[in-house]
Amino acid sequence: MRMQETGSQGAVLTIGVVAPCGGRLARLGAPLLGLAYALFDVAAHALATADDPEDPQAVAAAIGRTRLETMAGPLDWTAGPVPNVATVRLLGGQWKRGRRHPYELAVVANSRYPDLPREGGLEVLR
Structure with a gap:
C-alpha cells in the first residue's frame, strides 16, 4: 500500500x-x-x-x-x-503466555480489521 x-x-x-x-x-x-x-x-x-x-x-x-x-x-x-x-480501525490485543517468549501479543478482537485473524478470545491471566 x-x-x-x-x-x-x-x-x-x-x-x-x-x-x-x-x-x-x-x-x-x-x-x-x-x-x-x-x-x-x-x-x-x-x-x-x-x-x-x-x-x-x-x-x-x-x-x-x-x-x-x-x-x-x-x-x-x-x-x-x-x-x-x-x-x-482498531484491533483488540492481549499479552498471553507465548511459545517463543514468556508473553506474546495476540489479536483477540478484529471486528474493525478483519484482515488480521483472531488468535483466541480474551482471557483472564493468572
Missing part, C-alpha cells in the same frame, strides 16, 4: 523498522506504527491542500475535508461520527 501524501509504502516501514524486532511484532507492527505514521500523511495533506498553509483556520478546514488512505487504514474526516472527526 502506497501512502497518498508521503509516497511511502507500508511494506517498507514494516521491513525497515518493524521486522528487525522479529516475531509477532513484525506482523502487528505496521498497524501499531501506522497510527503515529498517519499523522505525517494527514499533516502533509492538510498543508498541501489548505488555502493558506500558514493560517490555522485554513489548515483546520483542510483537515475537515480530508479523506486519505494511510498506514492506519482509511481516514475520512467527512464521514463523522461528528464533523471533523475521523475514526480508525
